[in-house]
Amino acid sequence: MAGVLESVNQRTKLVGENRLELLLFRVRGKQLYGINVFKVKEIIQCPRLTSLPGSNRVVRGVVHIRSGTTPILDMSLATGGPPLEEVNGAFVIITEYNGATQGFLVASVDKIINMNWEHIHPPPKGTGREHYLTAVTEVENHIVEIIDVEKILAEVSPVKEDISEGIVSDDVRTEAGKKKVLIVDDSKIARKQITRCLENIGVEVVALEDGKQAWEHLKGIVEEGDRPQDRYMMLVSDIEMPEMDGYTLTTHIRSNDAMQGFYVVLHSSLSGVFNQAMVEKVGANDFIAKFDPDVLADNIVSRINHG
Template structure:
């Protein structure tokens, strides 16, 4: 199992082609769950855990991985099921990096990695309510049968465990720009309702209104409809802030489509993703985003908005 991710670097070329790699695992015997491989640093058998008094109930301890202390989240408990027994024979630890933090998820059997197209990944049913912990679902052929795969909304899980402060640094704000930004609109594209709300709560503090889209295809359809009706997207919105990973169409493909359409090619685009590393910066240059910001950094987000506002005023 230790080498299940050995080939992950070879798969980075898939991003930008509207494809993704999912690591499949179980937290019970009936369902397959998944997270994006690019957020996984390592998969190991669950080591001995040290207790952390006063921590969130879903944090079952701290693992020491080669001298680094990593908080371990009981994923089954965090998404509303009965907690998993850390002493279970199939207990494994998926070590991940989200939003510049490293944490481990206690799971059961880790299956394998699959390569699929984002077009085959669908949002959860609309009648599923607002309290589920999924960003998307897909189907795979597994052991001669079709199984439903539930893709975990890790951002929601972490937001309920780790407090993300959306309060802005007053010294950052340019008072001469605030009046100019009042009532302007920003398009937010993200499949995680939690992420969309975090961005909305940040931007509302500087007077911006938000338009939301849950995936790249929905955002592209909206932009194209404006163009078809004679509207200029740059007149309708100040900028677009998009996630990278989304069902139907990812943020890289969305950016590529926008840059390829002369009617909207000048739109200011910020890639805002929990994925991190130099890989993302390379992808930003490849598809033509204006900025890359790793989630969740409210001050950097507002700095990007102010940068765009200054550009407009200078024109």
């Protein structure tokens, strides 16, 4: 697996093309799961794990990689299944989410595939399987389930969700009551976190689940003879989403004459040195890494003060 990941320069060519690369893996049995390659730092054979007393039961232990300590989460346990028993011969997918590094213990790693977000869809409702999923797709006649990693991490290591005192003044709260913000995110937990943060500032929130929904909503506003920038103070959009990603949504917005001047912030757990370059490439106004309520609140307050 040493050469399985392509270089950052190669992967950034996907930006704005509504494409992604999925790393396929198995947790148990034959079911295939997927994770965006942008989140993956490396893939290793499972090393010897050091137990961490008092940790969440999903954390099987820690490993020391390049002078750093990385927690290893059992992907089967994390998604409501039994623990992975055959650790010898298993793999660890080292990932970076929200600026933190963690590994996911999986039974096997399959391959990387290049896909269009149009072929990735929200999970079917009412099956019970969507609880830990953000999307599903089909590869070579096999269903691939894309796991809501943000939900897993929020359960294993809950993040601070309250805004610190002093960030939002009374004057800002008064002005915020006149503002409305459109947010787009396919993760239920992320939508709740963002909505709570913005509502605590005082702004009205409209929340949608993916870029395609958002684009249809924005086009509908224009068809009504209005402009999104007149209805919303700003758009806060995730990047990874089924149907249409945040990069492509931003590209569409920037190519529409009626939406010129609409303030767009990309808000994502994607990390890396390429983020600012990608923001500039698609024409977004800013990038915020998930999820820090103070950083998000600062951005909203600045927009209220200067927007």
